Structures are given as structure tokens and as C-alpha cells.
Amino acid sequence: MRPYSEALQHLKDAGLRPTRQRLVLARLLFCCDEKRHVTAEEMHAEAQMNGTPVSLATVYNTLNQFTEAGLLREIVVEPGRTYFDTNTSDHHHFYFETEGRLHDLPAEALELSRMPDLPEGTQINRVDVVIRLKGDAS
Amino acid sequence: MRPYSEALQHLKDAGLRPTRQRLVLARLLFCCDEKRHVTAEEMHAEAQMNGTPVSLATVYNTLNQFTEAGLLREIVVEPGRTYFDTNTSDHHHFYFETEGRLHDLPAEALELSRMPDLPEGTQINRVDVVIRLKGDAS
DNA sequence: ATACTTGCAAATCGTTTGCAATACC
DNA sequence: GGTATTGCAAACGATTTGCAAGTAT
Numbered sequence: 001m002r003p004y005s006e007a008l009q010h011l012k013d014a015g016l017r018p019t020r021q022r023l024v025l026a027r028l029l030f031c032c033d034e035k036r037h038v039t040a041e042e043m044h045a046e047a048q049m050n051g052t053p054v055s056l057a058t059v060y061n062t063l064n065q066f067t068e069a070g071l072l073r074e075i076v077v078e079p080g081r082t083y084f085d086t087n088t089s090d091h092h093h094f095y096f097e098t099e100g101r102l103h104d105l106p107a108e109a110l111e112l113s114r115m116p117d118l119p120e121g122t123q124i125n126r127v128d129v130v131i132r133l134k135g136d137a138s
Numbered sequence: 139m140r141p142y143s144e145a146l147q148h149l150k151d152a153g154l155r156p157t158r159q160r161l162v163l164a165r166l167l168f169c170c171d172e173k174r175h176v177t178a179e180e181m182h183a184e185a186q187m188n189g190t191p192v193s194l195a196t197v198y199n200t201l202n203q204f205t206e207a208g209l210l211r212e213i214v215v216e217p218g219r220t221y222f223d224t225n226t227s228d229h230h231h232f233y234f235e236t237e238g239r240l241h242d243l244p245a246e247a248l249e250l251s252r253m254p255d256l257p258e259g260t261q262i263n264r265v266d267v268v269i270r271l272k273g274d275a276s
Numbered sequence: 277a278t279a280c281t282t283g284c285a286a287a288t289c290g291t292t293t294g295c296a297a298t299a300c301c
Numbered sequence: 302g303g304t305a306t307t308g309c310a311a312a313c314g315a316t317t318t319g320c321a322a323g324t325a326t
Contacts, residue, residue: 017325019281040316055283060316074217080291080315082217094254097263109254112267116232116247122271125235129250129267133260155300157306178291193308198291218290218316281324292313299306 002031014069024052025062030071035087037075037102075102077130092129098136105131140169152207162190163200168209173225175213175240213240215268230267236274243269 007026011018024047029036038046040060047054054062063084066072075083077095083102092110094103110129118124145164149156162185167174176184178197185192192200201222204210213221215233221240223231230248232241248267256262 017280019324021282057284057317058282061282064317076214076217079212079214079220080218082315094257096260103257105254109252110250111252112248113251114247114249116243116269118269118271119232119241122234122273125270125272127267127269129265131254131256131265132263133256134263135260155305157299159307195292195309196307199293199307202292220290278326279324280326282322284320284322286317286319288317289315290313291315292311294311295309297307297309300304301302 001027003027004031006031010071014066014071016065016069020052021054021058022062022065024050024054025059026066026071029066029086035085035104037083037085037104039081039083075128077102077132093131095130095132097132097134105129139165141165142169144169148209152204152209154203154207158190159192159196160200160203162188162192163197163204164209167204167224173223173242175221175223175242177219177221213266215240215270231269233268233270235270235272243267 004023004027007023007030008018010026010030011022016022025043028043028046028050029038040056040063043063044054044056044059047059063072067074067084070088072084072086073088075085075093077083078100081100085102087104089107091107092105094105095101096103112127112129142161142165145161145168146156148164148168149160154160163181166181166184166188167176178194178201181201182192182194182197185197201210205212205222208226210222210224211226213223213231215221216238219238223240225242227245229245230243232243233239234241250265250267
């Protein structure tokens with residue numbers, strides 16, 4: 001995992017004060033090679049195992065702040081669990097229902113043709129496509 | 139709203155015992171002209187106003203049973219709130235974020251071309267497309 | 277010095293469950 | 302009569318919040 005300096009830059013860019021807790025979470029989220037899909041509980045456990053604990057309440061608050069700041073994107077695929085995606089660019093998802101795991105779909109892997117007319121006075125904020133999968137991805 | 143006899147038929151077809159509570163909810167859900175998107179709380183309030191109260195716990199249980207029986211479809215667009223759709227056929231949704239309201243999109247209004255390859259050993263269970271709208275649909 | 281942030285514990289929200297009373301066949 | 306269903310109240314899990322103590326600028 002890359003160093004804290006990069007995490008620091010993310011926070012600065014977002015205009016968030018670089019506290020110890022935010023640095024820990026930013027590094028775990030943004031300073032690894034792949035994009036991630038995480039829950040608050042997972043990040044809480046991960047910080048713990050990393051030897052840099054952050055209280056659960058702070059994890060929740062921080063993930064929400066990161067989302068507001070545009071560093072994360074919120075995804076809802078199941079009642080009662082919120083996922084955060086470190087990939088904030090335009091893309092969609094596979095959802096492995098048995099495992100409760102999300103996987104990015106490259107933007108070009110799926111194409112939406114023939115979009116419907118929008119109701120008057122509205123604009124598209126986002127289009128979410130979730131391909132729900134059954135079965136084992138071994 | 140059409141009579142209870144039709145609601146009764148829905149329950150029979152689904153193999154569910156026609157209790158008073160189930161009949162009340164089935165009628166409110168299935169015996170009106172449009173397809174509906176409802177939450178448990180809404181149905182609870184509606185039964186109340188209808189003069190045929192059903193306890194909230196029973197509303198939850200019943201909506202889940204209806205879903206298992208294929209009479210309803212569950213939709214998640216927001217953390218902490220589950221919607222049930224009386225339209226169980228293949229179709230997608232507009233979601234009015236400011237109002238928290240769902241609206242059906244006819245199946246032909248949106249076309250998915252170029253579907254991605256699926257991971258080995260998996261099959262598609264369902265594809266959910268939600269077009270999230272900002273602004274007022276007046 | 278000041279304003280912002282943290283952590284804890286309590287509160288909240290939507291939903292589920294245990295169980296005694298009740299309704300259906 | 303026997304099994305399924307209901308309603309209440311308590312339990313639940315995820316998330317949020319109030320507030321006193323701690324930290325960044």
C-alpha cells in the first residue's frame with residue numbers, strides 16, 4: 001500500500017482537515033492498486049487490523065464526508081447495507097447475491113441505447129445498473 | 139377499486155390462505171388500475187385510512203410473503219427503505235430523488251445493448267436499472 | 277484561541293421475531 | 302381440532318446524533 005503522503009493529498013484536494021482517522025481511512029481506501037467496494041463495518045475492522053483503530057461512528061461519518069466530497073460513491077443493492085465505491089467514474093456493477101459482493105463493470109462493457117424521454121423539469125442525476133448474479137463465481 | 143373477489147383470486151393463485159389482513163392488502167395493491175410502488179409504512183397507513191387496519195408487523199410479513207409468492211417485487215434505491223412494486227414484469231425505473239418516489243419505465247423505453255460477459259459459473263438473476271432524477275416533475 | 281473532529285453511549289429508523297391469542301379449514 | 306396467522310412488544314442491525322474531551326490551524 002502506498003504511503004500516507006498520497007492520502008494526505010486526497011484530503012487536501014477535497015478540503016478536508018487531515019486528521020489521523022481520515023488519513024487512516026483514506027490510505028486504506030485510495031492507496032491500493034484496485035478500486036474497492038466497502039461497508040462501514042468492513043473499514044472499521046480493517047482499521048483495527050491495521051493497528052490504527054478508528055471508532056465505528058467516525059468511520060460512518062468519514063465515509064459520508066468522503067461521499068459528499070466526491071471521493072466515494074454510495075451504492076445500495078440490498079436493504080440494510082450501504083456500500084461505498086472508490087470508483088467514482090461512470091460505470092456499473094455486477095452484484096453476487098450469494099456472497100453480497102460488488103464488482104465493477106467497465107463503462108464500455110454495457111451500453112444503454114434508446115434512453116427514455118425524461119419527465120419535464122427533470123434531469124438525470126445518475127443511472128445505476130446492477131446485474132444481479134446467481135451462482136458461484138468460484 | 140375493484141371488489142375483494144379479485145383479491146381473493148390472487149391469494150388463491152399464490153396458495154396463500156385468504157385471511158382478512160391479506161385480503162385487505164391484496165385489494166389495496168392489486169385491485170386498482172395502476173401498478174403501485176409502496177413501502178410497508180405506506181400500506182399500514184393506507185389500511186388504517188381504509189377502515190381495515192392491519193398491524194405493522196403483519197404488513198411487513200405479508201409484503202414479504204407476497205414477494206416470495208411472486209406477486210410483488212422488491213426494489214432498493216435508498217438505504218433504509220424498501221419499496222415493493224406490483225409490476226413484476228421485466229421493466230426498469232425512474233427514481234425521483236427529491237420526492238423519494240419510483241416510477242415505472244416501460245420495458246421498451248430503455249434498451250441494453252452489448253451486455254458484458256458473465257463471470258464463469260454465474261447466471262443473471264435480474265438486471266436493475268434505476269434512472270435517478272433531480273428536479274421537480276411538477 | 278478557536279473551530280473542527282473524535283469517541284462513546286444513547287437514540288433512531290426500518291424491519292424482524294417470540295409468543296400467546298385468534299382465525300381459518 | 303389442529304395448523305396457520307395475527308398482534309403486540311421486545312429484539313434487531315445498521316446508521317446517526319448529543320455531547321464532553323481532544324486535536325488541527
